[in-house]
Amino acid sequence: SALQELKDTIKPVIATQKVSMEKIEVKEKITPEKETIETLLPRVRSLRMHISDVLEKDLDIAYIAGWIESKMKIGKIIFAIIRDGTGRIQTVIKKQDNEELYHHIEETPLESFVFIVGAVRRDERAPGGKELKIQEYYVISKSSELKVPLIQLGTSSLPVRLHYRYLDIRRRTMRTVLYLRSRITHYVREFFMKEGFTEIHTPKIIGTATEGGAELFPLLYYGREAFLAQSPQLYKQMALNAFERVFEISAYFRAQPYDTPRHLSEFWSIDAEAVLFGLDDLLETLEKLIHYIKKKLEKNESQHLKTLNVSIPKLPEKFPRLTYSEIIEQLTNEGVSIKWGDDLSAEALHHIANEVKSPFFIIEWPATVRAFYYRPDPYNPKVTRSFDLMWPTGHKSLPIELSSGGERINDIEILKRNLQERGLFPESYGWYIEMFKYGMPPHAGFGLGLDRLVQAILAIPNIVDTIMCPRNPKYLVP
Amino acid sequence: SALQELKDTIKPVIATQKVSMEKIEVKEKITPEKETIETLLPRVRSLRMHISDVLEKDLDIAYIAGWIESKMKIGKIIFAIIRDGTGRIQTVIKKQDNEELYHHIEETPLESFVFIVGAVRRDERAPGGKELKIQEYYVISKSSELKVPLIQLGTSSLPVRLHYRYLDIRRRTMRTVLYLRSRITHYVREFFMKEGFTEIHTPKIIGTATEGGAELFPLLYYGREAFLAQSPQLYKQMALNAFERVFEISAYFRAQPYDTPRHLSEFWSIDAEAVLFGLDDLLETLEKLIHYIKKKLEKNESQHLKTLNVSIPKLPEKFPRLTYSEIIEQLTNEGVSIKWGDDLSAEALHHIANEVKSPFFIIEWPATVRAFYYRPDPYNPKVTRSFDLMWPTGHKSLPIELSSGGERINDIEILKRNLQERGLFPESYGWYIEMFKYGMPPHAGFGLGLDRLVQAILAIPNIVDTIMCPRNPKYLVP
DSSP states (O other), X not given: OHHHHHHHHOOOOOOOSXXXXXXXXXXXXXXXTTOOHHHHHHHHHHHOBOHHHHXXXXXXXXXXXXXEEEEEEETTEEEEEEEETTEEEEEEEETTTOHHXXXXXXXXXXXXXXXXXXXXXXXXXXXXXXXXXXXXXXXXXXXXXXXXXXXXXXXXXXXXXXXXXXXXXXXXXXXXXXXXXXXXXXXXXXXXXXXXXXXXXXXXXXXSOOSOGGGOOEEEETXXXXXXXXXXXXXXXXXXXXXXXXXXXXXXXXXXXXXXXXOOSEEEEEEEEEETOOHHHHHHHHHHHHHHHHHHHHHHOHHHXXXXXXXXXXXXXXXXXXXXXXXXHHHHHTTOOOOTTSXXXXXXXXXXXXXXXXXXXXXXXXXXXXXXXXXXXXXXXXXXXXXXXXXXXXXXXXXEEEEEEEEBOOOHHHHHHHHHHTTOOGGGGHHHHHHTTBOOOXXXXXXXXXXXXXXXXXXXXXXXXXXXXXXXXXXXXX | OHHHHHHHHOOOOOOOSOOOGGGOOOSSOOOOTTOOHHHHHXXXXXXXXXXXXXXXXXXXXXXXXXXXXXXXXXXXXXXXXXXXXXXXXXXXXXXXXXXXXXXXXXXXXXXXXXEEEEXXXXXXXXXXXXXXXXXXXXXXXXXXXXXXXXXXXXXXXXXXXXXXXXXXXXXXXXXXXXXXXXXXXXXXXXXXHHTTOEEOOOOSEESSOOSOGGGOOEEEETTEXXXXXXXXXXXXXXXXXXXXXXEEEEEEEOOOOOOSTTOOSEEEEEEXXXXXXXXXXXXXXXXXXXHHHHHHHHHHXXXXXXXXXXXXXXXXXXXXXXXXXXXXXXXXXXXOOOOTTSOOOHHHHHHXXXXXXXXXXXXXXXXXXXXXXXXEETTEEEEESEEEEXXXXXXXXXXXXXXXXXXXXXXXXXXXXXXXXXXXXXXXXXXXXXXXXXXXXXXXEEEEEHHHHHHHHHTOSSGGGGSSSOOXXXXXXX
């Protein structure tokens, strides 16, 4: 894989045609004599072009700035791939054309940041179809020799990659994943805005351990104890007092001791809540959202998906809906013994996920395994009007629990009773309980893990690689 | 003001024309007999229309769900304003038409959430130009009697308003501010994406107190000490290793003991950073951004600005650029004694802001008052290539410090020296310092307070009213 990346990156092109320098229109002449970084920088700023533009536009000469990703010497010719934030391009220098420049380039360490003025030559064999014949060359920020060559980082152990995360994200794979993460985030927001949802900003520091204290990180807040929010749940319900439909995309925090490829201690969550939504509205919204993202990615980001060698699986328009009880029955038939009322682990669901293949909903969860605010089914109060969305990941991997949600209790008496049945005290829920006195409408909502969504869609084995700087029990740095 | 809001809300319309019920096409007949919330809800979900749609579309009959915002009895007619997340509409019932319904409505407390089927009647005098003659009426979620009537909350003290924040955000003013906050956030993102910036997600929990420990909230992270990030500074610089230009909009945390109308302990920040940007690029980006937001708000949100009685001041295309030294000189002339090298408070800048009137930049700040990562001006190393953006708020109020930023040091030796000169140890900066060994390009960036931006643009006196649930030394709840 590292070898393949190396091969993809370097495809040397032997010069076959002579470029006439007279034809080149120079925007501004840079004289290498007495050039310092201070005199150079303003001109680099005004002249440099993005590599993506150089590849697209019809130019005779190009001014680029970027990192030297790789160099290859063939005879007395150096081929160097230069990378900036927008793309990569092949550059070339012959010893016979400029011996001093040739040696200068030869001696520059990989991953140095350089400014190059080059004559553009079309060549089908070069990556992107173009090659720059180096005319001028400046090292703007010289790199030390890499302790782990960039090309080997991809196959290095996770601790090594995270140690050098600032280099690791220069690798094409990691950059593409992080770029697609930003696009997925954008498409999710676009979807919710089209559907009439208003973006909200809820607090991340909370005063009381409302939703089960065990998973909360405590912090010191002006001499008082406070906690990091594990979700915007209570606050997005509050926001329905102002808006019809609300959503938020933000970081949340769970002090779970899990070091698995599915858990982050600081994770990003997509949260939505809507007045008068019922369970069916939630499921339909999620189906529409996932199809929307898939369509947008395939339409606008196909090149990046190709870079990752990812094709998003064909998804049914409607995802299958299995009840919790059906799942228990099926698991029992398969020899997995789970008591009705217990939670279902990804391990337990493994076989079912492999049979269903598409994403599927599990509905009608028992109240015993759901948070206190889930609405009991009025026709069968043992179960709640709630769901989980599972995403199968293939034969050998566990399915991903992508989203959880449901209808919420909006009746203060049922809410109080529900708390009491769990040994909790309504009095300690302060404003949250009080709120339900004042005409709280029926509503429903869900949380959808953004990191897990990226992981599912891009088929990334370990969730730490969906985000630049992951946090879990092991990793607090970088 | 509360009186004005009351007057704006209730403009009773005396029925002058008779509506013929035969003309009304009923989508589905709802029979009030034996109706329970369970049988009613699915039908409410399928039938209800948003009030904004009822006001816009040409309908004979409307199905709405919302809160009773106000009621007024004139003779034997009740006028009730119903509000949902999209707007408000006047409804009317005459005692003579349905005495039972009349009493039912008369007895329902304000802020109850109700479902109404009504005949639509055009009437210029009603808010929105339409009125609903109530045909059917269901209380979906009955409110208790309000301890503070909604209409009075607006003039109540801040502690009372925050105690009832879930009601406070039902008020037109607060809802509009929070809505415009969501729009401003959207326009900011739209701007950065158009400018080729990639959205990033940086960690909010950090391992070491890098940028001055005094302002950090400590937390317990799996038995270790950790801190809440006060900005994405070091991480957005890291992200430049992958992308050309990056931005993030997220919550950050500062343990500042300030209880002022300008400070939040949990604030939202707009952060941007770009490779090869210089100071001028930053200032131009901010000017363009603020003009972009202004244009978008005036074009798309004029109705909401009107609700708040806000008109965004005329802004010069270029904001004045004053050097720190010029400011010191001017302050000295005005009798404010500040030593060169000291920080400038908003109080000190008050007079200057009143003279300049438009937003203005203060540039060339001494290194002594800037963080260690700001780049010294190579031609005058006593000052840095940095800026603050100030927003004057009028004669009596202090200017708002909206944004700070500048060029960053990208040379590891200068960075180390800078840390040592401040009595800090480069060794404790781990990956951050190491990163500069490997071809770190020149770059620059800024942070822009989102809450303060909302405060400045919408002229909101206290920053706690730019966000649903503010956090400061006083407020940790709701």
